[in-house]
Amino acid sequence: MLKRTVTCGELTAEDTGKKIVLNGWVNKRRDLGGLIFFDLRDRYGLTQVVCDPEKGKSLMNIAHKLSAEDVVAVRGYVRLRPDDAINNDMPTGKIEVLAEEIEILNPAATLPFLVTDRETGLEDLRLKYRYLELRTAEIQKCLAIRHHAAQSVRSFYSKNGFFEIETPMLMKSTPEGARDYLVPSRIYKGRFYALPQSPQTYKQLLMIGGFDRYFQIVKCFRDEDLRADRQPEFTQIDVEMSFIDEDDIMENTETMLCRVFQDVINVELPRPFPRMEYSDAMRRFGSDKPDIRFGVEIHTLNTFLQNCGFRVFQSVIDSGGSVAAICVPGGAGFSRKIIDELTEQIKGWGAKGLAFVKITENGLESGVSKFLNSVEKEIVQTVGGKPGDIILFVADESRVTYPALGRLRLTVAKRLDLIPKRQFKPLWVTRFPLLEYDEEEKRYVAMHHPFTSAIPEDRAKLKTDPGAVIARAYDIVINGNEIGGGSIRNHTPEMQQEMFDVLGISREEARAKFGFLLDALTFGAPPHGGIALGFDRLVMLLAGTENIRDVIAFPKTTSAASLMDGSPTPVSGDQLKELGIKIV
RNA sequence: GGAGCCGUAGUUCAACUGGUUAGAGCACCGGCCUGUCACGCCGGAAGUUGCGGGUUCGAAUCCCGUCGGCCCCGCCA
Numbered sequence: 001m002l003k004r005t006v007t008c009g010e011l012t013a014e015d016t017g018k019k020i021v022l023n024g025w026v027n028k029r030r031d032l033g034g035l036i037f038f039d040l041r042d043r044y045g046l047t048q049v050v051c052d053p054e055k056g057k058s059l060m061n062i063a064h065k066l067s068a069e070d071v072v073a074v075r076g077y078v079r080l081r082p083d084d085a086i087n088n089d090m091p092t093g094k095i096e097v098l099a100e101e102i103e104i105l106n107p108a109a110t111l112p113f114l115v116t117d118r119e120t121g122l123e124d125l126r127l128k129y130r131y132l133e134l135r136t137a138e139i140q141k142c143l144a145i146r147h148h149a150a151q152s153v154r155s156f157y158s159k160n161g162f163f164e165i166e167t168p169m170l171m172k173s174t175p176e177g178a179r180d181y182l183v184p185s186r187i188y189k190g191r192f193y194a195l196p197q198s199p200q201t202y203k204q205l206l207m208i209g210g211f212d213r214y215f216q217i218v219k220c221f222r223d224e225d226l227r228a229d230r231q232p233e234f235t236q237i238d239v240e241m242s243f244i245d246e247d248d249i250m251e252n253t254e255t256m257l258c259r260v261f262q263d264v265i266n267v268e269l270p271r272p273f274p275r276m277e278y279s280d281a282m283r284r285f286g287s288d289k290p291d292i293r294f295g296v297e298i299h300t301l302n303t304f305l306q307n308c309g310f311r312v313f314q315s316v317i318d319s320g321g322s323v324a325a326i327c328v329p330g331g332a333g334f335s336r337k338i339i340d341e342l343t344e345q346i347k348g349w350g351a352k353g354l355a356f357v358k359i360t361e362n363g364l365e366s367g368v369s370k371f372l373n374s375v376e377k378e379i380v381q382t383v384g385g386k387p388g389d390i391i392l393f394v395a396d397e398s399r400v401t402y403p404a405l406g407r408l409r410l411t412v413a414k415r416l417d418l419i420p421k422r423q424f425k426p427l428w429v430t431r432f433p434l435l436e437y438d439e440e441e442k443r444y445v446a447m448h449h450p451f452t453s454a455i456p457e458d459r460a461k462l463k464t465d466p467g468a469v470i471a472r473a474y475d476i477v478i479n480g481n482e483i484g485g486g487s488i489r490n491h492t493p494e495m496q497q498e499m500f501d502v503l504g505i506s507r508e509e510a511r512a513k514f515g516f517l518l519d520a521l522t523f524g525a526p527p528h529g530g531i532a533l534g535f536d537r538l539v540m541l542l543a544g545t546e547n548i549r550d551v552i553a554f555p556k557t558t559s560a561a562s563l564m565d566g567s568p569t570p571v572s573g574d575q576l577k578e579l580g581i582k583i584v
Numbered sequence: 585g586g587a588g589c590c591g592u593a594g595u596u597c598a599a600c601u602g603g604u605u606a607g608a609g610c611a612c613c614g615g616c617c618u619g620u621c622a623c624g625c626c627g628g629a630a631g632u633u634g635c636g637g638g639u640u641c642g643a644a645u646c647c648c649g650u651c652g653g654c655c656c657c658g659c660c661a
Contacts, residue, residue: 028621028622030619030620030621030623030624031617031620031623032617032618032619032620032623032624033616033617033618034617034618034619035618035619035620036618036620037619037620037621037623038621039621048620048621050619050620052618053618067611067612068611081619082619084619085619085620085621087620087621089621090621093621096619109594110594110595110611110612111594111595111611111612112594112595112611113594113595113596113611114595114610114611116622117610117622119596120595120596120610120611121595121596122590122591122595122596122653122654123653123654124591124652124653124654125595125653127653176661177660177661178659178660178661179659179660197660197661198661200661222660223660224659224660225585225658225659225660226660227655227656227660228654228655228656230660348587348656348657349657445661446661447661448661449661450661451661452661557652557653557654558653558654558655559652559653561652563652563653
């Protein structure tokens with residue numbers, strides 16, 4: 001074959017006259033009867049090739065046959081385009097290659113969708129022919145960003161003394177947390193490995209093993225239901241350090257993220273990242289991952305509405321709940337229909353209803369405004385309202401009111417386009433509760449994971465008031481996306497045992513499931529902690545996409561299937577027999 | 585586990601209230617065209633209306649079931 005001497009993205013006017021060979025895919029052919037133009041594409045760009053009848057009949061016969069996505073080699077020379085044919089939309093638009101020989105390396109069948117226009121195929125079709133979608137400019141860009149991000153992360157940690165150490169993919173299944181993907185053992189019939197939900201225990205063991213700065217870009221697996229930003233297998237930037245505290249991890253992670261944003265998209269993140277305690281995040285934003293690119297904060301109004309005479313508010317306050325509100329700039333224009341839609345949505349989030357008042361030049365306006373007469377000024381002032389705004393109230397138990405308003409805040413902000421684009425606002429959320437009560441299981445479960453330590457002053461409360469214990473945990477949030485989270489771990493067997501106790505894990509079970517870790521903690525485990533960042537989500541932010549499948553070369557559907565190869569598939573009876581497995 | 589939206593030519597969509605031979609753009613095939621770059625013009629081929637059942641004189645359309653995709657809730661330490 002004719003092997004390329006240059007790529008399709010690099011020729012410029014300075015190369016005029018050079019004899020070259022290009023390899024690539026036919027992006028688009030334009031047959032003018034005499035002259036035939038086509039654009040040749042590879043990962044590096046697009047170059048126009050022109051075929052002139054003066055170069056011979058056989059050349060024109062081949063050029064005539066070309067169609068989209070044929071793989072070809074073109075030998076020819078570079079020449080300037082005529083002035084009136086320069087294409088300023090193309091980086092190579094000043095030149096073209098006059099073909100002298102075209103070799104069709106492999107013709108393409110009729111395509112299920114156009115590689116030049118991703119929208120010509122619905123997503124299931126694009127996933128079936130993923131290798132074609134990989135040729136699209138969008139996916140090429142996303143995977144380039146992913147590559148650069150990975151390299152930036154690696155070089156940052158490596159330069160800072162971190163070792164990249166691989167941990168097993170076949171590990172022990174553990175209780176707590178997500179459902180495991182299981183792998184049957186042939187040698188030990190009836191026993192199973194699990195694929196890691198994260199390398200959590202291994203990285204702690206690496207600390208105990210003396211590798212005091214570790215990182216890894218690593219696949220993790222969780223068998224849970226999926227979302228637009230969740231895949232069954234995903235990638236984490238996993239980090240652990242010894243002899244450190246929260247500030248060290250946060251400082252180090254900030255530096256890393258700044259480096260990556262700088263390297264990959266040339267964006268400077270504002271340092272230091274602001275920090276917010278979990279309780280404030282919930283009260284002000286109704287979320288543990290607030291999007292702080294815009295305001296519309298939640299305001300608690302109990303004190304003003306205690307005696308307002310509106311029964312709905314009154315009874316909620318009397319029973320210990322919260323009445324809170326957001327003030328939506330420009331929301332006074334909301335029609336009855338929009339407000340009804342918002343009400344429906346908020347009911348779906350567990351709230352009983354939505355009250356509203358519009359702020360006009362003449363005061364408050366709506367069905368409930370008459371109850372607010374005496375406190376009108378205070379309320380408007382508290383929520384920061386001005387004429388043209390709408391105040392949306394939710395009254396319910398606090399655990400309903402704030403999250404509902406938090407979601408409402410995001411919904412109306414999207415609707416009114418209040419969220420600044422191409423802006424990055426990182427935020428640390430700190431002082432999470434260590435535990436939350438699981439109503440179904442009737443026990444406390446770890447909010448982060450069972451290896452997270454309590455702040456020292458709360459340690460005694462583990463036995464008396466577990467729900468009030470604050471964890472040494474922190475999440476990094478960017479633009480309302482949880483990008484990562486971590487904690488300072490329990491590094492003594494006593495601390496870890498206390499945690500297992502409060503989780504209701506018996507001594508026997510703790511020994512059976514985590515005996516190796518408890519043992520390891522007895523042999524001089526250093527104080528340690530770390531963080532894990534969702535690499536796919538980070539790349540989504542860098543690439544500006546809402547869909548995790550855009551940043552993964554071979555993603556699965558929201559039902560965890562691969563449409564390209566059809567996995568998961570049944571396996572043969574022989575395979576099952578060898579594993580000692582029977583399908584029920 | 586639950587809710588919503590979607591499934592018609594290779595593909596993206598259309599087809600009124602259930603009614604003639606299921607249409608159009610792009611792609612594909614053929615013809616014409618020497619400066620195109622969304623090339624243009626003329627012509628052609630292309631359909632198990634996801635699948636199964638039901639209602640009806642008649643179903644892409646209505647009903648039931650099922651499969652698949654997307655999105656959301658639960659879930660995801």
